[in-house]
Amino acid sequence: MVEKIKFLINMFIATVKNIFSKKNFRGKHIWLIGGHAGDIYNDNSKFFYEYLMREHSDDIDVYWVVNKDSKVFDKIPGKKLVRGSVENYLYYYNAEAIVFSHSPSADIAPYNFAVPFLNKFHDRVVKVYLNHGTISFKKRKPMNGRFKNLIDELLKSYNVVTASSDFEKNVMVNEWGMSEDNVKIVGNARYDNLPTDEPASTRDILFTPTWRDWIKADRDNFTKSDYFLNIMNFLNDERLNKALEEKNVNIKFYMHHLMHEFIDDVRENITGNRIIFLDKGVTLADEIRKSAANITDYSSVAIDFLYMNRPIMFYQFDVEEYKEKVDSYIDLDNEMFGKLAYNKEEAVEGIIEIIENNFNVSESQKRERNKFFRYNDNKNCDRIYSAIKNNIK
Numbered sequence: 001m002v003e004k005i006k007f008l009i010n011m012f013i014a015t016v017k018n019i020f021s022k023k024n025f026r027g028k029h030i031w032l033i034g035g036h037a038g039d040i041y042n043d044n045s046k047f048f049y050e051y052l053m054r055e056h057s058d059d060i061d062v063y064w065v066v067n068k069d070s071k072v073f074d075k076i077p078g079k080k081l082v083r084g085s086v087e088n089y090l091y092y093y094n095a096e097a098i099v100f101s102h103s104p105s106a107d108i109a110p111y112n113f114a115v116p117f118l119n120k121f122h123d124r125v126v127k128v129y130l131n132h133g134t135i136s137f138k139k140r141k142p143m144n145g146r147f148k149n150l151i152d153e154l155l156k157s158y159n160v161v162t163a164s165s166d167f168e169k170n171v172m173v174n175e176w177g178m179s180e181d182n183v184k185i186v187g188n189a190r191y192d193n194l195p196t197d198e199p200a201s202t203r204d205i206l207f208t209p210t211w212r213d214w215i216k217a218d219r220d221n222f223t224k225s226d227y228f229l230n231i232m233n234f235l236n237d238e239r240l241n242k243a244l245e246e247k248n249v250n251i252k253f254y255m256h257h258l259m260h261e262f263i264d265d266v267r268e269n270i271t272g273n274r275i276i277f278l279d280k281g282v283t284l285a286d287e288i289r290k291s292a293a294n295i296t297d298y299s300s301v302a303i304d305f306l307y308m309n310r311p312i313m314f315y316q317f318d319v320e321e322y323k324e325k326v327d328s329y330i331d332l333d334n335e336m337f338g339k340l341a342y343n344k345e346e347a348v349e350g351i352i353e354i355i356e357n358n359f360n361v362s363e364s365q366k367r368e369r370n371k372f373f374r375y376n377d378n379k380n381c382d383r384i385y386s387a388i389k390n391n392i393k
Contacts, residue, residue, distance in 0.1 A: 014089035034065035034107035038083035133300030187380030241272035312338035
């Protein structure tokens, strides 16, 4: 509540300052970009931001919006605005475009779209939704009735929404209610960083279990949860760790940023020497690029590995509970690809097979690529930029 009040005060101060600052912004083409509520520098927003600085620094004045206390604050290049500051709102009021991976409120200008009179700035600016991953294994939850209309209107207000395929666009239009004209099949910005025909630079396997909100809410019992026990039983399996040692392979464990508060519970109970823990602030895209294979449950990171033609194993130890509480746009019973494991034994067997098969990709996985990608040319950022420019009056 204190933070919300602070944001509101800064909003109104910026509104007053804006009256006297118009001449300072005249002729400037300001774009604001951000993601993960100002906390993390990653995903599509990061790669599009760096593309803009590299390719269009003469055309636009681009700023990254970040929390003042973010661990990655000093790692972010270019010009930054502190999220929720007076300066942040002032630049937002004078921006041509805002680019975000979650929402304008989370990533760019906290709560501004919901404040009467001040939400006129939301209507003026070109709003670009990059998403933070490919739509795949997580269904958007029905909104609380109190907020549903507000969220539905917010989604419809986005001027440019990026998609990678007809499959993804159909979900956005038919399930989320977004404007068909505004959803552009241009590809994900982060895929421009991914090779499609290169071998991995390491023999590392990236393990990316996604989050569970019902476990996060019961934090006192995390180490008793099936989530924790299934992950630990897998990572501590004697046969698995022997194979990792013999084949000189590491498993790099990246805990979802929304579950990262539990990372020490996992780290402190690991017995093998080949399990490496990645920090919350790591550039996940770099780890994806250099990893030879992926283990996940329902993370869209799997789609990155699909794009790169590298093997994936899905360790779905709680699939029935997940379908009931989250559900998936991809049919988890009939549309899966890669290797599937539903218990520790199957997971260990699957990973050992991938390693012994020298990280070759299964035919079922190869067949699924066309479903998820219209383009495979590393020119997604170019297409996104053109779509935004076409919307700026």
